[in-house]
Amino acid sequence: MKKRKFLKNWPLHIMLLPAVILLFIYNYIPLMGNIMAFEKFNPNKGLFGSKWVGLDNFKYVLLMPDFFQVLWNTFYIASMKVIASIVVPVLVALLLNEVRNVKYKRVVQTIVYFPHFLSWVILSGIMIDVLSPSTGIIGDLFALFGAKAPFFLGDPKLFPYTLVITESWKEFGFGTIVYLAALTGIDPTLYEASMIDGANRWKQVLHITIPGILPIVFLMAVLSMGNILNAGFDQVFNLYSPQVYKTGDILDTLVYRIGMIDAQYGVATAVGLFKSVVSFTMLTISYILAYKYTDYRVF
């Protein structure tokens, strides 16, 4: 019986084979490769030939003068981004939902989704221009109010907020998609019933619309817990410069500099592994919470 089932399903196994092999090589082997965090890794000697150093790489990381500052930067920037990535799209989705002119709504949606599809290389090229205090449009904008534009990309005090604002600018439109879908899913008879009961638009928003999307907002919030150390490598790498390292350097850029520039592979892997473990833990907790309190299933 079992054998017959396998025979019937063999095409399915074959269909999965290419993906299974590729995942093994490029995802599972690197997963195992994390053991180089415990080695003085030498590429010529390989994973099994390099010298085993136990926790030395981790000790080295903890003794680095900037490590805790970088860890804090990462956490601070990432958590502000997580909050902004929920608040702004929900707000814009609620406002878009009140628009009755379908054509206008569609035009706005088309425009605000667009920055999501551009890379941080392109966008930082644009941002460096726009945010230039002397010649960028931002300078003109501040001049309009008789003020002098601050140096958003060069001032260490402002840099983390510049990151959060520009990231929200890129992603808020795309973020609204999920909430707009949830909003159209609200039963229209609820609105009709409330109208008969004499509820005005504001009351409808308060008692029908907001409760209607709250579950999905909660779900998105829970699922974003896994991003608690994802401060956005692409963005930071393309916008930061040594003068803002103090507040703008994050774990991922640190891994890059230690690993790819200084070729301290073991130490860089140790930092990376630390980040992976924290992210994995948060992600697992978030999936368990989502599983328990909503009907969300990953698969």
Next chain:
Amino acid sequence: MKKTTIGRKVFVVFNYTFLTLMALTCLLPILNQLAISFSSSGAATAGEVGIIPVNFTLDAYKYMASKAAFFDSLLVSFQRVFIAVPLSMLVSVLAAYALSKQNHEFAARKYYIWYFVIPMMFTGGLIPTYMIVRNTGLINSLGALVIPYLVNVFNVLLLMNFFRSIPKELEEAAQIDGAGHLRVLLSVILPVSAPVLATVTLFFIVNHWNSWFDGLIYMNSPEKYHLQTYLQTMVISRDLMAMESLRDVRTSGTISDATGKAAQIFLAALPILLIYPFLQKYFTTGIVMGSVKG
């Protein structure tokens, strides 16, 4: 519906103004860049350009046309997309179809699905990934930019969820007629899956077009860089370095080719801009159907 209160009117005015402003903030920086690329170098360096070109000229584009490095990297980008996207779609669709079966039809599914999901939750990290790409001999070849990305678990799950939402009856009817799995996939599933196929194709194209870091670490020589890596090393990092030494890029006068830079940035964004309208109508339905069920 009966009467509009003053509060409602104020809200509507505020709402339209606010949303228009939000849309403008998304549009203006891109238009500004376009305008700079068509302006004279003097006006651009002085920061006089808003959203309308000042002293309209095609100089920047003429200058670009003479720049071989730009076109070489553009060619690598096109090669990358045209090779990687069809292959990725093939591998992903096959895997997603198998994973879309019910557990009782395909008992091994529950093991496979974990095998796919684990890499999504726990990643190998930069250095181990770099090492395996190096050990599989892909450094300095196009393969490094294609092969490691052939399976994207997120996209596979998107396809799988869509395939699962297709009524079972369609498939069963074909099976009664003697169709095997491949036949069912080709004749039943794919013809009704246009939205999700378009969405995932868009994601693959955009991912490959936009990625830049892999070129930076996997390619040893700048002539192997694809467009985004070329831009990153030639334009962005240089600007950031100038910013470091002189506080502000444009005042330094070191970037006299501000217009050339804008032209390159705009040309790099152009392919995305061109495919965007065709695929935009698909990706919202694709995402919504794939990720948020019921």
